[in-house]
Amino acid sequence: MSFFRKSFASLGIGAAKVDTVLKHDVLIPGENLPVVIHVQGGATEQQIDNINVQLCCRYIDEVPVSRGDSEHRKEKRPQTCVLATWSLPESFVIGVNEAREFDVNLELPFNTPVTIGDAKVWLETYLDIPLARDPKDTDTLTVRPExxxxxxxxxxxxxxxxxxxxxxxxxxxxxxxxxxxxxxxxxxxxxxxxxxxxxxxxxxxxxxxxxxxxxxxxxxxxxxxxxxxxxxxxxxxxxxxxxxxxxxxxxxxxxxxxxxxx
Structure with missing residues:
Protein backbone atom coordinates (compact mmCIF):
# COMPACT_ATOMS: atom_id res chain seq x y z
CA MET A 1 0.00 0.00 0.00
CA SER A 2 2.85 2.34 0.84
CA PHE A 3 4.37 1.79 -2.63
CA PHE A 4 1.16 2.79 -4.39
CA ARG A 5 0.71 5.81 -2.17
CA LYS A 6 4.21 6.98 -3.01
CA SER A 7 3.61 6.35 -6.72
CA PHE A 8 0.38 8.33 -6.65
CA ALA A 9 2.05 11.13 -4.67
CA SER A 10 4.76 11.43 -7.33
CA LEU A 11 1.96 12.15 -9.82
CA GLY A 12 0.39 14.70 -7.54
CA ILE A 13 -2.37 12.41 -6.24
CA GLY A 14 -2.51 12.51 -2.45
CA ALA A 15 0.67 14.59 -2.37
CA ALA A 16 1.54 17.44 -0.03
CA LYS A 17 -0.14 20.77 -0.75
CA VAL A 18 0.96 24.36 -0.35
CA ASP A 19 -1.14 27.45 0.33
CA THR A 20 0.23 30.99 0.63
CA VAL A 21 -1.85 33.42 2.68
CA LEU A 22 -1.27 37.17 2.30
CA LYS A 23 -1.37 39.23 5.48
CA HIS A 24 -2.28 42.43 3.59
CA ASP A 25 -4.95 42.80 0.90
CA VAL A 26 -3.36 45.86 -0.72
CA LEU A 27 0.38 46.03 -1.40
CA ILE A 28 2.75 48.96 -2.07
CA PRO A 29 5.95 48.64 -4.17
CA GLY A 30 9.08 49.01 -2.06
CA GLU A 31 7.36 47.73 1.08
CA ASN A 32 7.38 44.31 2.73
CA LEU A 33 5.02 41.59 1.61
CA PRO A 34 4.35 39.44 4.70
CA VAL A 35 2.95 35.99 3.92
CA VAL A 36 2.30 32.73 5.71
CA ILE A 37 3.10 29.59 3.74
CA HIS A 38 1.05 26.58 4.82
CA VAL A 39 2.26 23.09 3.90
CA GLN A 40 -0.18 20.24 4.35
CA GLY A 41 1.06 16.65 4.25
CA GLY A 42 -0.66 14.15 1.99
CA ALA A 43 -1.29 10.43 2.04
CA THR A 44 2.37 9.55 2.39
CA GLU A 45 5.50 11.02 3.94
CA GLN A 46 7.40 13.25 1.50
CA GLN A 47 10.75 14.98 1.36
CA ILE A 48 10.53 18.74 0.67
CA ASP A 49 13.84 20.06 -0.61
CA ASN A 50 12.82 23.69 -0.84
CA ILE A 51 9.98 26.20 -0.98
CA ASN A 52 10.25 28.58 -3.94
CA VAL A 53 8.27 31.79 -4.37
CA GLN A 54 8.07 33.89 -7.56
CA LEU A 55 6.53 37.31 -8.08
CA CYS A 56 5.20 37.49 -11.63
CA CYS A 57 3.42 39.95 -13.89
CA ARG A 58 2.07 40.12 -17.41
CA TYR A 59 3.23 42.46 -20.18
CA ILE A 60 2.63 42.78 -23.92
CA ASP A 61 5.33 42.27 -26.53
CA GLU A 62 5.42 41.98 -30.30
CA VAL A 63 6.68 38.50 -31.20
CA PRO A 64 7.33 36.89 -34.60
CA VAL A 65 4.63 34.49 -35.71
CA SER A 66 4.66 31.89 -38.45
CA ARG A 67 1.59 31.15 -40.56
CA GLY A 68 3.14 28.76 -42.99
CA ASP A 69 4.33 31.36 -45.48
CA SER A 70 7.51 33.35 -45.98
CA GLU A 71 6.06 36.64 -44.79
CA HIS A 72 7.52 37.93 -41.54
CA ARG A 73 4.80 39.03 -39.19
CA LYS A 74 4.58 40.15 -35.61
CA GLU A 75 1.68 40.01 -33.24
CA LYS A 76 1.15 41.43 -29.79
CA ARG A 77 1.18 38.57 -27.31
CA PRO A 78 1.06 38.47 -23.50
CA GLN A 79 4.35 37.52 -21.85
CA THR A 80 5.20 36.63 -18.26
CA CYS A 81 7.98 38.43 -16.40
CA VAL A 82 9.40 37.11 -13.13
CA LEU A 83 9.94 40.26 -11.10
CA ALA A 84 11.58 38.61 -8.10
CA THR A 85 12.29 35.17 -6.67
CA TRP A 86 12.70 34.04 -3.11
CA SER A 87 13.73 30.70 -1.71
CA LEU A 88 13.37 29.05 1.66
CA PRO A 89 16.37 26.71 1.65
CA GLU A 90 14.99 24.56 4.42
CA SER A 91 14.84 20.88 3.62
CA PHE A 92 12.34 18.94 5.71
CA VAL A 93 10.11 15.91 5.72
CA ILE A 94 6.35 16.42 5.87
CA GLY A 95 4.53 13.53 7.50
CA VAL A 96 1.16 12.04 6.62
CA ASN A 97 -1.47 14.77 7.09
CA GLU A 98 1.06 16.86 9.01
CA ALA A 99 0.58 20.66 8.90
CA ARG A 100 3.46 23.11 8.97
CA GLU A 101 3.61 26.85 8.36
CA PHE A 102 6.33 29.40 7.63
CA ASP A 103 6.15 33.15 8.24
CA VAL A 104 8.03 35.00 5.51
CA ASN A 105 8.64 38.68 4.76
CA LEU A 106 9.22 39.37 1.07
CA GLU A 107 10.11 42.79 -0.31
CA LEU A 108 7.97 43.99 -3.20
CA PRO A 109 10.27 45.53 -5.87
CA PHE A 110 9.83 49.25 -6.58
CA ASN A 111 8.71 48.74 -10.19
CA THR A 112 6.08 46.11 -9.56
CA PRO A 113 3.22 47.19 -11.86
CA VAL A 114 0.23 48.92 -10.34
CA THR A 115 -2.77 46.66 -10.86
CA ILE A 116 -4.93 49.08 -12.83
CA GLY A 117 -6.54 48.18 -16.13
CA ASP A 118 -5.10 45.04 -17.71
CA ALA A 119 -2.08 44.83 -15.39
CA LYS A 120 -1.85 41.46 -13.63
CA VAL A 121 0.50 40.62 -10.75
CA TRP A 122 0.56 37.33 -8.91
CA LEU A 123 2.59 35.20 -6.51
CA GLU A 124 3.50 31.60 -7.32
CA THR A 125 4.63 29.23 -4.57
CA TYR A 126 6.16 25.81 -5.29
CA LEU A 127 7.19 22.89 -3.15
CA ASP A 128 10.36 21.29 -4.51
CA ILE A 129 9.71 17.55 -4.11
CA PRO A 130 12.33 15.19 -5.63
CA LEU A 131 11.06 12.92 -8.43
CA ALA A 132 7.52 14.23 -8.12
CA ARG A 133 5.21 16.82 -9.57
CA ASP A 134 5.80 20.02 -7.61
CA PRO A 135 2.67 21.30 -5.82
CA LYS A 136 1.91 24.91 -6.70
CA ASP A 137 -0.20 27.76 -5.33
CA THR A 138 -1.06 30.97 -7.23
CA ASP A 139 -2.30 34.16 -5.54
CA THR A 140 -3.39 37.30 -7.38
CA LEU A 141 -2.10 40.53 -5.85
CA THR A 142 -3.58 44.01 -5.63
CA VAL A 143 -0.80 46.59 -6.01
CA ARG A 144 -1.31 50.31 -5.46
CA PRO A 145 1.09 53.17 -6.33
CA GLU A 146 3.97 53.92 -3.99
Missing amino acids: PLMDGVFTALENAGLRILQVECEAASGFDLPFVQEFEFVPVSGPYHGLWRELEVVAYRDSDGLQLWFELDRRLKGISGMLSGFLGRGELKRHCHISAQCTPTEAGQQVLDYLDQTT
Whole structure:
Protein backbone atom coordinates (compact mmCIF):
# COMPACT_ATOMS: atom_id res chain seq x y z
CA MET A 1 0.00 0.00 0.00
CA SER A 2 2.85 2.34 0.84
CA PHE A 3 4.37 1.79 -2.63
CA PHE A 4 1.16 2.79 -4.39
CA ARG A 5 0.71 5.81 -2.17
CA LYS A 6 4.21 6.98 -3.01
CA SER A 7 3.61 6.35 -6.72
CA PHE A 8 0.38 8.33 -6.65
CA ALA A 9 2.05 11.13 -4.67
CA SER A 10 4.76 11.43 -7.33
CA LEU A 11 1.96 12.15 -9.82
CA GLY A 12 0.39 14.70 -7.54
CA ILE A 13 -2.37 12.41 -6.24
CA GLY A 14 -2.51 12.51 -2.45
CA ALA A 15 0.67 14.59 -2.37
CA ALA A 16 1.54 17.44 -0.03
CA LYS A 17 -0.14 20.77 -0.75
CA VAL A 18 0.96 24.36 -0.35
CA ASP A 19 -1.14 27.45 0.33
CA THR A 20 0.23 30.99 0.63
CA VAL A 21 -1.85 33.42 2.68
CA LEU A 22 -1.27 37.17 2.30
CA LYS A 23 -1.37 39.23 5.48
CA HIS A 24 -2.28 42.43 3.59
CA ASP A 25 -4.95 42.80 0.90
CA VAL A 26 -3.36 45.86 -0.72
CA LEU A 27 0.38 46.03 -1.40
CA ILE A 28 2.75 48.96 -2.07
CA PRO A 29 5.95 48.64 -4.17
CA GLY A 30 9.08 49.01 -2.06
CA GLU A 31 7.36 47.73 1.08
CA ASN A 32 7.38 44.31 2.73
CA LEU A 33 5.02 41.59 1.61
CA PRO A 34 4.35 39.44 4.70
CA VAL A 35 2.95 35.99 3.92
CA VAL A 36 2.30 32.73 5.71
CA ILE A 37 3.10 29.59 3.74
CA HIS A 38 1.05 26.58 4.82
CA VAL A 39 2.26 23.09 3.90
CA GLN A 40 -0.18 20.24 4.35
CA GLY A 41 1.06 16.65 4.25
CA GLY A 42 -0.66 14.15 1.99
CA ALA A 43 -1.29 10.43 2.04
CA THR A 44 2.37 9.55 2.39
CA GLU A 45 5.50 11.02 3.94
CA GLN A 46 7.40 13.25 1.50
CA GLN A 47 10.75 14.98 1.36
CA ILE A 48 10.53 18.74 0.67
CA ASP A 49 13.84 20.06 -0.61
CA ASN A 50 12.82 23.69 -0.84
CA ILE A 51 9.98 26.20 -0.98
CA ASN A 52 10.25 28.58 -3.94
CA VAL A 53 8.27 31.79 -4.37
CA GLN A 54 8.07 33.89 -7.56
CA LEU A 55 6.53 37.31 -8.08
CA CYS A 56 5.20 37.49 -11.63
CA CYS A 57 3.42 39.95 -13.89
CA ARG A 58 2.07 40.12 -17.41
CA TYR A 59 3.23 42.46 -20.18
CA ILE A 60 2.63 42.78 -23.92
CA ASP A 61 5.33 42.27 -26.53
CA GLU A 62 5.42 41.98 -30.30
CA VAL A 63 6.68 38.50 -31.20
CA PRO A 64 7.33 36.89 -34.60
CA VAL A 65 4.63 34.49 -35.71
CA SER A 66 4.66 31.89 -38.45
CA ARG A 67 1.59 31.15 -40.56
CA GLY A 68 3.14 28.76 -42.99
CA ASP A 69 4.33 31.36 -45.48
CA SER A 70 7.51 33.35 -45.98
CA GLU A 71 6.06 36.64 -44.79
CA HIS A 72 7.52 37.93 -41.54
CA ARG A 73 4.80 39.03 -39.19
CA LYS A 74 4.58 40.15 -35.61
CA GLU A 75 1.68 40.01 -33.24
CA LYS A 76 1.15 41.43 -29.79
CA ARG A 77 1.18 38.57 -27.31
CA PRO A 78 1.06 38.47 -23.50
CA GLN A 79 4.35 37.52 -21.85
CA THR A 80 5.20 36.63 -18.26
CA CYS A 81 7.98 38.43 -16.40
CA VAL A 82 9.40 37.11 -13.13
CA LEU A 83 9.94 40.26 -11.10
CA ALA A 84 11.58 38.61 -8.10
CA THR A 85 12.29 35.17 -6.67
CA TRP A 86 12.70 34.04 -3.11
CA SER A 87 13.73 30.70 -1.71
CA LEU A 88 13.37 29.05 1.66
CA PRO A 89 16.37 26.71 1.65
CA GLU A 90 14.99 24.56 4.42
CA SER A 91 14.84 20.88 3.62
CA PHE A 92 12.34 18.94 5.71
CA VAL A 93 10.11 15.91 5.72
CA ILE A 94 6.35 16.42 5.87
CA GLY A 95 4.53 13.53 7.50
CA VAL A 96 1.16 12.04 6.62
CA ASN A 97 -1.47 14.77 7.09
CA GLU A 98 1.06 16.86 9.01
CA ALA A 99 0.58 20.66 8.90
CA ARG A 100 3.46 23.11 8.97
CA GLU A 101 3.61 26.85 8.36
CA PHE A 102 6.33 29.40 7.63
CA ASP A 103 6.15 33.15 8.24
CA VAL A 104 8.03 35.00 5.51
CA ASN A 105 8.64 38.68 4.76
CA LEU A 106 9.22 39.37 1.07
CA GLU A 107 10.11 42.79 -0.31
CA LEU A 108 7.97 43.99 -3.20
CA PRO A 109 10.27 45.53 -5.87
CA PHE A 110 9.83 49.25 -6.58
CA ASN A 111 8.71 48.74 -10.19
CA THR A 112 6.08 46.11 -9.56
CA PRO A 113 3.22 47.19 -11.86
CA VAL A 114 0.23 48.92 -10.34
CA THR A 115 -2.77 46.66 -10.86
CA ILE A 116 -4.93 49.08 -12.83
CA GLY A 117 -6.54 48.18 -16.13
CA ASP A 118 -5.10 45.04 -17.71
CA ALA A 119 -2.08 44.83 -15.39
CA LYS A 120 -1.85 41.46 -13.63
CA VAL A 121 0.50 40.62 -10.75
CA TRP A 122 0.56 37.33 -8.91
CA LEU A 123 2.59 35.20 -6.51
CA GLU A 124 3.50 31.60 -7.32
CA THR A 125 4.63 29.23 -4.57
CA TYR A 126 6.16 25.81 -5.29
CA LEU A 127 7.19 22.89 -3.15
CA ASP A 128 10.36 21.29 -4.51
CA ILE A 129 9.71 17.55 -4.11
CA PRO A 130 12.33 15.19 -5.63
CA LEU A 131 11.06 12.92 -8.43
CA ALA A 132 7.52 14.23 -8.12
CA ARG A 133 5.21 16.82 -9.57
CA ASP A 134 5.80 20.02 -7.61
CA PRO A 135 2.67 21.30 -5.82
CA LYS A 136 1.91 24.91 -6.70
CA ASP A 137 -0.20 27.76 -5.33
CA THR A 138 -1.06 30.97 -7.23
CA ASP A 139 -2.30 34.16 -5.54
CA THR A 140 -3.39 37.30 -7.38
CA LEU A 141 -2.10 40.53 -5.85
CA THR A 142 -3.58 44.01 -5.63
CA VAL A 143 -0.80 46.59 -6.01
CA ARG A 144 -1.31 50.31 -5.46
CA PRO A 145 1.09 53.17 -6.33
CA GLU A 146 3.97 53.92 -3.99
CA PRO A 147 3.69 57.32 -2.21
CA LEU A 148 5.49 59.52 -4.76
CA MET A 149 3.55 58.06 -7.68
CA ASP A 150 0.34 58.31 -5.70
CA GLY A 151 1.04 62.01 -5.17
CA VAL A 152 1.52 62.45 -8.93
CA PHE A 153 -1.72 60.62 -9.72
CA THR A 154 -3.62 62.70 -7.16
CA ALA A 155 -2.29 65.97 -8.60
CA LEU A 156 -3.18 64.95 -12.16
CA GLU A 157 -6.67 63.93 -11.08
CA ASN A 158 -7.17 67.23 -9.22
CA ALA A 159 -6.11 69.01 -12.43
CA GLY A 160 -8.95 67.34 -14.32
CA LEU A 161 -7.13 64.37 -15.88
CA ARG A 162 -8.53 60.84 -15.76
CA ILE A 163 -6.82 57.53 -16.46
CA LEU A 164 -8.13 56.11 -19.72
CA GLN A 165 -5.84 53.13 -20.21
CA VAL A 166 -2.95 51.37 -18.45
CA GLU A 167 -0.70 48.82 -20.15
CA CYS A 168 2.59 47.06 -19.49
CA GLU A 169 4.46 47.26 -22.79
CA ALA A 170 7.82 45.80 -23.82
CA ALA A 171 10.66 48.36 -23.78
CA SER A 172 14.45 48.24 -23.77
CA GLY A 173 16.94 50.13 -21.64
CA PHE A 174 15.45 49.24 -18.25
CA ASP A 175 16.14 46.62 -15.62
CA LEU A 176 12.85 44.96 -16.57
CA PRO A 177 11.84 44.04 -20.15
CA PHE A 178 8.82 46.35 -20.01
CA VAL A 179 7.48 49.65 -18.73
CA GLN A 180 4.03 50.50 -17.45
CA GLU A 181 2.28 53.23 -19.45
CA PHE A 182 -0.49 55.37 -18.01
CA GLU A 183 -2.68 57.18 -20.52
CA PHE A 184 -4.60 60.20 -19.21
CA VAL A 185 -7.26 62.34 -20.87
CA PRO A 186 -8.29 65.83 -19.68
CA VAL A 187 -12.00 65.97 -18.88
CA SER A 188 -11.96 69.34 -17.08
CA GLY A 189 -9.54 71.88 -15.67
CA PRO A 190 -6.71 73.84 -17.31
CA TYR A 191 -5.70 71.16 -19.83
CA HIS A 192 -9.18 70.45 -21.16
CA GLY A 193 -9.32 71.50 -24.81
CA LEU A 194 -5.55 72.02 -24.82
CA TRP A 195 -4.39 68.40 -24.89
CA ARG A 196 -5.92 65.32 -26.40
CA GLU A 197 -4.08 62.94 -24.10
CA LEU A 198 -1.03 62.55 -21.88
CA GLU A 199 1.05 59.39 -21.65
CA VAL A 200 3.27 58.80 -18.62
CA VAL A 201 5.90 56.16 -17.87
CA ALA A 202 7.33 55.94 -14.35
CA TYR A 203 10.50 54.30 -13.09
CA ARG A 204 11.24 54.20 -9.36
CA ASP A 205 14.54 53.49 -7.61
CA SER A 206 16.13 54.37 -4.28
CA ASP A 207 17.03 57.88 -5.54
CA GLY A 208 13.49 58.80 -6.46
CA LEU A 209 10.95 58.70 -9.26
CA GLN A 210 11.72 59.25 -12.95
CA LEU A 211 8.87 60.21 -15.25
CA TRP A 212 8.68 60.40 -19.03
CA PHE A 213 5.84 62.28 -20.72
CA GLU A 214 4.35 62.42 -24.18
CA LEU A 215 1.72 65.07 -24.92
CA ASP A 216 -0.70 64.80 -27.81
CA ARG A 217 -2.24 68.01 -29.09
CA ARG A 218 -3.19 66.44 -32.44
CA LEU A 219 -6.48 64.93 -33.55
CA LYS A 220 -4.83 61.55 -34.08
CA GLY A 221 -3.86 59.69 -30.91
CA ILE A 222 -0.42 58.53 -29.82
CA SER A 223 -1.54 55.59 -27.69
CA GLY A 224 1.16 52.96 -27.23
CA MET A 225 4.03 54.99 -28.71
CA LEU A 226 5.76 56.03 -25.52
CA SER A 227 7.52 52.73 -24.81
CA GLY A 228 8.84 52.70 -28.38
CA PHE A 229 10.29 56.18 -28.00
CA LEU A 230 11.92 55.14 -24.74
CA GLY A 231 13.45 52.04 -26.29
CA ARG A 232 15.02 54.09 -29.10
CA GLY A 233 16.18 56.82 -26.73
CA GLU A 234 14.18 59.42 -28.68
CA LEU A 235 12.04 60.76 -25.85
CA LYS A 236 13.57 63.81 -24.17
CA ARG A 237 10.67 65.03 -22.02
CA HIS A 238 11.76 63.78 -18.63
CA CYS A 239 11.29 64.74 -14.99
CA HIS A 240 13.04 63.45 -11.86
CA ILE A 241 11.49 63.61 -8.40
CA SER A 242 13.74 63.15 -5.41
CA ALA A 243 12.98 60.42 -2.90
CA GLN A 244 13.09 63.16 -0.23
CA CYS A 245 9.97 64.83 -1.64
CA THR A 246 6.58 64.39 -0.04
CA PRO A 247 3.73 63.04 -2.21
CA THR A 248 2.20 66.53 -2.34
CA GLU A 249 5.51 68.05 -3.46
CA ALA A 250 5.90 65.33 -6.10
CA GLY A 251 2.48 66.12 -7.54
CA GLN A 252 3.13 69.85 -7.64
CA GLN A 253 6.53 69.35 -9.28
CA VAL A 254 4.88 67.39 -12.10
CA LEU A 255 2.18 70.03 -12.63
CA ASP A 256 4.84 72.76 -12.73
CA TYR A 257 6.84 70.72 -15.22
CA LEU A 258 3.83 70.12 -17.47
CA ASP A 259 2.89 73.81 -17.37
CA GLN A 260 6.36 74.65 -18.71
CA THR A 261 5.89 72.30 -21.68
CA THR A 262 2.41 73.53 -22.56
